[in-house]
Amino acid sequence: MTAVHATAVVDPQAELHPSVSVGPYAVIGPHVKIGAGTTVGPHAVIEGHTTIGQDNRIFQFASIGAIPQDKKYDGEPCELVIGDRNTIREFVTFNIGSPGGGAVTRIGSDNWIMAYVHIAHDCIVGDHCTMANNTTLGGHVTVGDWVTIGGLCGIHQFTKVGAHAMVGFASAVSQDVPPFLLVDGNPLRVAGVNVTGLKRRDFSDERIRAIRQMHKLLYREGRTLADAREAIAELALQVPAASADAALMGDFLAAAERGIAR
Incomplete structure (x- = not known):
């Protein structure tokens, strides 16, 4: 009983x-x-x-x-x-x-x-x-798989946090956080790729390099979001090992409604 x-x-x-x-x-x-x-x-x-x-x-x-x-x-x-x-x-x-x-x-x-x-x-x-x-x-709010959110964080209604992302301590999240990224602060800023988390989940060096390239395409080359999405789709063809990761990023960006964290 x-x-x-x-x-x-x-x-x-x-x-x-x-x-x-x-x-x-x-x-x-x-x-x-x-x-x-x-x-x-x-x-x-x-x-x-x-x-x-x-x-x-x-x-x-x-x-x-x-x-x-x-x-x-x-x-x-x-x-x-x-x-x-x-x-x-x-x-x-x-x-x-x-x-x-x-x-x-x-x-x-x-x-x-x-x-x-x-x-x-x-x-x-x-x-x-x-x-x-x-x-x-x-x-x-939608939170993907393998997300880590630090203490005292607030996630605004209707916001999405992508898979494998990490949100640092006491952050205020009011825009969508793409997969794989590390964000923190108030106002929120993108600090880079959640490399430590990816390594803990046995991502290969090749996949991590491709994810770093996605971050560069989104944030370091002055591209529009539409241009970055196209480049990420091309990256999936260039690096077959990371094709699923690129697809995850592309699908997330296509569904983002509040704008992505910058």
Whole structure:
């Protein structure tokens, strides 16, 4: 049977795998589904139409699945979906989606999410991301895979952060951050390529050289964004090993709506 502490309040309609553990004074609502091996710490609150996958570790005092901080929200049955093997530390706040943004907030797998992180309505977070303490994602933010965000960062609503990017401590992000880049500051500046992160993920020297060239095409040659995109597409043909990386960059730039960080 599920290991639920005697002081926890779990609605009988909630669906918990028998291997789920629920700590003292936790509260779990009727529309919650929690997968195998997940642990819920003391005083955590999980509510709303929330689906949580396997082997997540949710620490004490987390607030998961509360209604969005959106004045237009009027009780619609929107969702929060969380993947597998995430570490979700103390006092985080994850909100469900809103009708105006797809109605789903979605968090992937293998993420390391530290204390006091806020992920607002309709955000999409990929896999293998790290968000340090007090990171705040406004509504409708998209974060790619393998992104690292430093402590005390604010990500403006509707902003996109591309895969493998790193956002430095106490940065204010109000424009889209292309993949692979290192950005920091307020106002935000592009400091270069996230080379250390790429090496940790076993990117070859050839791929890293090509990504450095993409950075040069975007920021060092005075090109328009359209010209840079064309040059990056040509680079994919010149360096086959980096073709997927160039495609990722090209697709991101084509979808950028707030302008890219400079």
